[in-house]
Amino acid sequence: MFKSILRSCMEGNTMSEQEAEQVMDEIMNGQATPSQIASLLTIMRFRGETIEEMTGFARSMRAHSLRIPTENLSVVDTCGTGGDGLSTFNVSTACAIVLSGMGVPVAKHGNRAVSSKSGSADVLEELQIPIQHTTEEARQSLIDSNLCFLFAPLYHQSMKHAVTPRKEIGFRTIFNVLGPLANPANAQHQLIGVYDHQFALKMAETLSRLGTTRTLLVTGGEGLDELSITSESKVIEVNGKEQTTYTISPEDVGLKRGLLEEIQVNTPAESAQLIKAVLKGEANESATGIVTLNAAAALYAAKRVASIQEGIALVDEAIQSGIVNRHYHTLQGEQQHA
Numbered sequence: 001m002f003k004s005i006l007r008s009c010m011e012g013n014t015m016s017e018q019e020a021e022q023v024m025d026e027i028m029n030g031q032a033t034p035s036q037i038a039s040l041l042t043i044m045r046f047r048g049e050t051i052e053e054m055t056g057f058a059r060s061m062r063a064h065s066l067r068i069p070t071e072n073l074s075v076v077d078t079c080g081t082g083g084d085g086l087s088t089f090n091v092s093t094a095c096a097i098v099l100s101g102m103g104v105p106v107a108k109h110g111n112r113a114v115s116s117k118s119g120s121a122d123v124l125e126e127l128q129i130p131i132q133h134t135t136e137e138a139r140q141s142l143i144d145s146n147l148c149f150l151f152a153p154l155y156h157q158s159m160k161h162a163v164t165p166r167k168e169i170g171f172r173t174i175f176n177v178l179g180p181l182a183n184p185a186n187a188q189h190q191l192i193g194v195y196d197h198q199f200a201l202k203m204a205e206t207l208s209r210l211g212t213t214r215t216l217l218v219t220g221g222e223g224l225d226e227l228s229i230t231s232e233s234k235v236i237e238v239n240g241k242e243q244t245t246y247t248i249s250p251e252d253v254g255l256k257r258g259l260l261e262e263i264q265v266n267t268p269a270e271s272a273q274l275i276k277a278v279l280k281g282e283a284n285e286s287a288t289g290i291v292t293l294n295a296a297a298a299l300y301a302a303k304r305v306a307s308i309q310e311g312i313a314l315v316d317e318a319i320q321s322g323i324v325n326r327h328y329h330t331l332q333g334e335q336q337h338a
Contacts, residue, residue, distance in 0.1 A: 002032045009043045020056025028064045028158035038165035041173040049174045054206045058181040064158040068135045070185045076302040079109045079180040080193030080225035083172050087264045089271040090123040091226045095295040100147035101327030102318050104302055107185035111152040121151055126272035129331045155184040188213035191298040193225030197234045204236040204243050214239050216301045227297055229258035229290035253309045258286025279325045
């Protein structure tokens with residue numbers, strides 16, 4: 001199966017959704033060799049991945065992943081593709097802490113650093129927030145503290161067969177965009193940061209096919225995989241099957257434009273320090289602004305507010321009142337008593 005599909009792709013053809021799902025099944029089951037996987041990823045990257053291929057791959061990835069039951073919980077995820085190369089601090093992880101402190105259940109999907117200076121798992125360790133190691137622990141954490149961290153390698157164990165080919169070819173592939181499409185808690189509300197707007201358009205259509213309640217796919221004007229505090233951002237809003245595209249700037253929601261250098265870091269430790277300052281309400285305006293903006297967008301994605309602007313005021317109040325920082329120390333307390 002894999003060889004014939006590979007040959008077909010070499011001849012300029014693309015895969016149907018069903019073919020893509022079968023190919024991904026073979027990768028997940030360890031039936032494809034590393035060189036076959038690398039060849040297919042290279043061909044797809046060179047000609048551009050199709051929506052059918054992304055949908056088939058994501059369906060297979062979801063089918064092979066461990067799941068955590070989240071019935072009766074309206075779960076949100078804040079997950080980015082990474083790969084923007086801008087070395088910003090872990091904004092989506094900071095947002096997850098803020099949202100959970102505001103009573104919103106967050107199933108944060110993430111990994112260690114692959115294409116960034118600091119992955120979400122790396123910065124959580126620096127923040128001394130525990131990473132759950134079983135589906136039962138994750139579900140309990142979600143119930144107890146409105147936050148669980150879904151460490152991608154634990155939930156997508158079948159992905160191990162693609163690790164070496166991905167590392168060896170060394171460029172972005174379809175796998176960079178699959179993570180946010182395969183949340184193990186089946187989060188129906190998402191804020192997904194995407195480094196490239198064209199990829200975001202494909203991901204939006206893929207999510208429409210896979211099913212979502214409300215997801216915002218956002219690309220900062222400088223290629224940031226977050227809503228930008230320094231420039232306009234493009235947003236694709238997916239409500240069920242419907243999609244709307246618009247731009248948003250900090251000024252549109254009452255925030256000041258910031259400076260990129262004020263949100264850049266070199267290590268997970270630096271990222272953690274900046275997040276702590278944001279949670280205390282003591283960070284520079286750019287860092288506080290970008291977390292406030294993205295957390296507000298996630299509140300809107302979760303249908304907790306009628307607009308992003310309405311969310312800005314609530315997030316600001318939660319940070320300034322100390323609620324968020326007290327919640328962070330509660331999360332640390334779980335680590336100390338573990």
